[in-house]
Amino acid sequence: MQKVFIFHPLPESTLKKIVIIPTYNEKENIAAIVEAVFSLQLHYHILVIDDGSPDGTAQIVKDLIQVYPGQLFLEERTGKLGLGTAYIHGFKWCIARKYDYIFEMDADFSHNPKDLERLYEACFFGKADVSIGSRYVKGGAIENWPFDRHFYSRGGSIFTRCITWMPIKDPTAGFVCYSRKVLETINFDAIRFVGYAFQIEMKFASWKLGFLISEVPITFIDRKVGVSKMSKGIIKEGVIGVIRIQFESLFKNYRKKVNQSAATQAKIITADFTKEYVAESK
Ligand SMILES: Nc1nc2c(ncn2[C@@H]2O[C@H](COP(=O)(O)OP(=O)(O)O)[C@@H](O)[C@H]2O)c(=O)[nH]1
Numbered sequence: 001m002q003k004v005f006i007f008h009p010l011p012e013s014t015l016k017k018i019v020i021i022p023t024y025n026e027k028e029n030i031a032a033i034v035e036a037v038f039s040l041q042l043h044y045h046i047l048v049i050d051d052g053s054p055d056g057t058a059q060i061v062k063d064l065i066q067v068y069p070g071q072l073f074l075e076e077r078t079g080k081l082g083l084g085t086a087y088i089h090g091f092k093w094c095i096a097r098k099y100d101y102i103f104e105m106d107a108d109f110s111h112n113p114k115d116l117e118r119l120y121e122a123c124f125f126g127k128a129d130v131s132i133g134s135r136y137v138k139g140g141a142i143e144n145w146p147f148d149r150h151f152y153s154r155g156g157s158i159f160t161r162c163i164t165w166m167p168i169k170d171p172t173a174g175f176v177c178y179s180r181k182v183l184e185t186i187n188f189d190a191i192r193f194v195g196y197a198f199q200i201e202m203k204f205a206s207w208k209l210g211f212l213i214s215e216v217p218i219t220f221i222d223r224k225v226g227v228s229k230m231s232k233g234i235i236k237e238g239v240i241g242v243i244r245i246q247f248e249s250l251f252k253n254y255r256k257k258v259n260q261s262a263a264t265q266a267k268i269i270t271a272d273f274t275k276e277y278v279a280e281s282k
C-alpha cells in the first residue's frame, strides 16, 4: 500500500539524516552494510567511527569514500576506546554539521538497514524526539541468539526497568534515531559509560530531560560473520551503571547534570570541529 502524507512541514529532501556506524574489526561486514544503506536511496549519509581496527576496516571505508564522496565519512581513533565514546565522538561530529536525524546502528547486520526509515518516520511523522528499534515491544523479535545473550539482554532490560522505572522496554537497544535537539541538549561530559550502560544512560538522560521516546518493533538478527565485542566487563558496567544513574537522579539532580547549557554546547562545537568544518565547506 502506498503511503499518502497530507502535510509536510518541510520538503523531506532538506532534512539531513546520518547513520553512525562504530566499527572494531568489521572487515567482513563494513562494505556490505555501507552498500545496504546507500542502496535504500533515501538520502542517508554514513559516518564510520573506527577504533584502529587491526583487520583493516578503515582502509575498506577509505576505498569506499572514493565511490561515495560527500555521503560516506570516516573518523579514525587510535585503539579500541569503546562504543560509548565512539558514539559521542560521532554525535559531536554530526551536530557540528547540522544533521537533523542522527542514527546509531551496528555494522554487523543485527540491525536491518531497511528499518532505518521506520525509525525516521517515528520521529518525523510520529513526532518522537528519540525512536528505538525495540526487540521487546509487540512485533519485535530476536533471531539466532544463544541462550546467554537472551538471558543478559532480557535480564538487563528487566533490571533497568525495576531500578530506574524508565518506561522503555528495550533500554539496551543499539538501533536508535535521535533528533538533533536531543543530542544538543545532553551534556556528553556527564555520560561516562561505554557498553550497554552507555545505551541505557543515553535513553535515561533523554527521558529525564522530557523528550518523547518511541519504540518501533524490529527483528534483531545475530551477526553471521565477525565476532561480538561483548564482554563480562560490559555487563558489570551495565549493572553498576544502572544503579548509579538512578541514585544520582534521586539524590544528586541528575537532570541538571545532563542538561547542557547553550553556552557550553557552543563551546563544544567550535572547540572540537569548527576548523575542520570550515575547511570542508569551502
Ligand atoms: N569504534 C568502536 N566500535 C566498537 C567497539 N566495540 C564494538 N564496536 C562496534 O559496535 C557494534 C556493536 O558491537 P558488537 O560486537 O556487535 O556487540 P553485540 O551486538 O552486543 O554483540 C559493532 O559494529 C562493533 O564493531 C569499540 O570499542 N569501538
Ligand SMILES: [Mg+2]
Pocket: 106, 108, 110, 223, 228
Ligand atoms: Mg552485534
